[in-house]
Amino acid sequence: MGHGELRGVVALDGPSGTGKSSAARGLAALLGARYLDTGAMYRAAALAVLRAGVDPHDPVAVTGTARRALLVQSTDPANSTTRLDGVDVGAEIRGPEVTLAVSPVSATAGVRELLVAEQRRIIAEAVEQAGGIVVEGRDIGTVVAPDAPLKVYLTADAEARARRRTKQDNDSGRATTVERTLADVTRRDDYDSTRQVSPLRPAADAVELDTTPLDLAGTLDALLAMVEERGLRHERVTG
Ligand SMILES: Nc1ncnc2c1ncn2[C@@H]1O[C@H](COP(=O)(O)OP(=O)(O)O)[C@@H](O)[C@H]1O
Numbered sequence: 001m002g003h004g005e006l007r008g009v010v011a012l013d014g015p016s017g018t019g020k021s022s023a024a025r026g027l028a029a030l031l032g033a034r035y036l037d038t039g040a041m042y043r044a045a046a047l048a049v050l051r052a053g054v055d056p057h058d059p060v061a062v063t064g065t066a067r068r069a070l071l072v073q074s075t076d077p078a079n080s081t082t083r084l085d086g087v088d089v090g091a092e093i094r095g096p097e098v099t100l101a102v103s104p105v106s107a108t109a110g111v112r113e114l115l116v117a118e119q120r121r122i123i124a125e126a127v128e129q130a131g132g133i134v135v136e137g138r139d140i141g142t143v144v145a146p147d148a149p150l151k152v153y154l155t156a157d158a159e160a161r162a163r164r165r166t167k168q169d170n171d172s173g174r175a176t177t178v179e180r181t182l183a184d185v186t187r188r189d190d191y192d193s194t195r196q197v198s199p200l201r202p203a204a205d206a207v208e209l210d211t212t213p214l215d216l217a218g219t220l221d222a223l224l225a226m227v228e229e230r231g232l233r234h235e236r237v238t239g
């Protein structure tokens with residue numbers, strides 16, 4: 001038995017390493033929906049800034065660079081790609097240089113204005129074409145899609161998040177340690193939560209889900225139950 005199809009938008013927000021990307025991608029695949037990784041878009045903008053040799057803390061130069069960059073984020077959960085100026089940058093945007101530059105770049109109001117507009121366009125197109133989309137990031141429930149019928153705010157202990165991210169990095173050939181990752185995760189949490197524009201925080205009507213004791217399957221089960229509860233799952237029409 002399948003899980004039926006998603007209708008509408010599911011917003012998944014939360015700090016780094018809580019399982020947003022894995023859970024959003026998995027949920028979209030199970031429900032025949034599209035998937036949008038907004039973090040990848042901010043990372044690609046940060047890569048454009050680094051390539052242009054611009055200071056990530058210079059809002060005018062950063063906004064100008066983001067405006068000139070050609071950013072294309074795909075919404076296929078089985079193959080979510082990020083293209084910058086026509087080239088796939090999926091691996092490069094996960095590297096340590098981009099991870100360091102992405103906080104100030106994503107705190108730039110001009111960049112957020114640009115990317116939020118593009119994210120809303122992608123979401124509207126996906127809903128029209130596929131019926132539903134799972135969108136993950138930091139401000140989806142609060143800013144990008146405040147009308148989403150289901151908003152979930154994922155949390156997990158910082159230690160658990162650092163352990164997960166370290167394993168993920170090491171498995172992808174980026175050698176690191178839990179200590180170093182914990183420092184990075186904590187630094188970005190602070191930066192993302194205290195910035196002026198769209199700080200990381202749960203929407204008033206978001207459901208909080210602590211993934212510390214869960215594995216990916218457990219997180220997906222909890223999310224599927226919420227989708228079901230809200231009546232967002234529709235049987236596939238066949239024939
Ligand atoms: N309960 C869980 N839910 C989702 N992912 C988990 C869970 N436990 C461990 N993971 C793993 O944690 C890692 C980081 O998850 P990711 O989806 O990249 O997080 P985020 O997008 O929030 O930074 C992945 O390798 C994922 O498989």
Ligand SMILES: Nc1ccn([C@@H]2O[C@H](COP(=O)(O)OP(=O)(O)O)[C@@H](O)[C@H]2O)c(=O)n1
Pocket residue numbers: 015016017021038039040042043102103106107136137138139140188192
């Ligand atoms: N909707 C979003 C998504 C990401 N971001 C920023 O982009 C950075 C990278 O996002 P990400 O989702 O790839 O980060 P991880 O949680 O995967 O490490 C975050 O630390 C935020 O600074 C944001 O500001 N708003």
